[in-house]
Amino acid sequence: MREADYGTVYLVGSGPGDPGLVTVKGLRLIEAADAVVYDRLAPESLLAHAREDAEFVYVGKRPGDHSMSQEEINATLVRLGQEGKNVVRLKGGDPYIFGRGSEEALELLRAGVPFEVVPGVTSGVAAPAYAGIPVTHRGVSTSVAFVTGHEDPTKGRTDVDWKTVAKGADTLVLYMGVGRLKEISRQIVAAGRPPETPVAVVRWGTLPEQRTVTGTLADIARKVEEAKLGPPAITVVGGVAALREDGLGWFERRPLFGRRIVVTRARAQAGELSAKLEDLGAEVVEFPTIEIVPPGSFDPLDAAIRELDSFDWLVFTSVNGVDAFRERLAHHGLDVRAVRRDARLAAIGPATAERLRDCGLRVDVVPDEFRAEGLLEAIPAGELEGKRVLIPRAAVAREVLPEKLREAGAEVVVPPAYRSVPSEAGREALEKRLRAGEIDCVTFTASSTVENFVGMFGEGTAELLGGAKVACIGPITAETARKHGLTVSVEAGEYTIPGLVDAVLSLYEAAG
Incomplete structure (x- = not known):
């Protein structure tokens, strides 16, 4: 395939874990992608926004268990792009902050595959924020350093100049360092930070399973070990870590937190x-x-639509019924103006009524009790004798409503508008x-x-x-x-x- 026919690979940061923190652009690209190549830390719920026919490739890594090497991931991105596919490479956090996104971008560049980078909210800022810790605070911290606590184990040395880092920034944010916390704490103290410096470790930040352990450089490693706190975790070193104790930990106070x-x-x-x-x-x-699918046949509903102006009442027992009815009208080139102007409308509950109003229809009856029995009580007894009533609803449903309406003297037509299937x-x-x-x-x-x-x-x-x-x-x-x-x-x-x-x-x- 010629380079002009290559697809584009988008290196998209999915954010720190909470799927609501993905960017608008990132979500739009996921929805349109031909293929999604995703990490272990990318929220799986975001994948539900992809097209049903999209190709999914899992390339997640966990300690000691890599589904693909980085070289294999690079090759996969190049291959998919060269096949003419638009690809979202969905990465946890931000692609360019300890995410190896730049390595993937360089490989794509060498192969002539177009790419774009969509930044994401990094966990080094988001996890502390959800734990009640601002990484800067006037009078406490005016500088931040992002540091990796997990370097290439084959190097046999560290590239982190702990002496410079420890003294060069008020707040240190450590990624992936929870397994080496004792050694890292020792080096920071040796570089001149007081042992009583506040520290917080946030595991699974921004997610319902978030856990936070606080301490000091002197005791945080022991506390984390006692709490059995493992990766993924962010460690914050500096005076800002103490602000959590001032009541800023909003996320973990929510009433259903952790449920x-x-x-x-x-x-x-x-x-x-x-x-x-x-x-x-x-x-x-x-x-x-359940999955909402079309009925076995639209013939009964189509027949009702053809004689829509003969119905005195339209009764809707679900939002699904409203949606299916509106879609079938559109199929016939019609809209809600096909409903007789003097026809009366009843909805089983406020959500159904709201959907009807969204369609531009006036709702005459909404019962106080949101079920069939309540709807029967809400319709005045004298309003049904000799009237035609249309109830577009699920193919399988309770018969109490149409039966009682017929007992009240109405002619009731109940065409299936949709089916609920397992x-x-x-x-x-x-x-x-x-x-x-x-x-x-x-x-x-x-x-x-x-x-x-x-x-x-x-x-x-x-x-x-x-x-x-x-x-x-x-x-x-x-x-x-x-x-x-x-x-x-x-x-x-x-x-x-x-x-x-x-x-x-x-x-x-x-x-x-």
């Missing part, structure tokens, strides 16, 4: 729940037990974490998520959950969970995503 919570909602709808839980400090494990992606990984007792809570947002979860793990599901709590969005979902032998720890008082988040929060606030 691992499973979200079983379909991936397309998981965003709101995941984001709210993460904002409260939880580590969210997205495990979509999704087993990630089952083995989640089972492993459940068996290891690493999951604190599993959330269910619909009976179908319960059914599919139990279907995947079988009769031993309750035993597999062990001490993990179960949180359900409402009584119908909770009833389904109990039917399958699961112990429901909490039900949302309001049958919405914010209500479910509040319910989860109450579990741990009550536990203190």
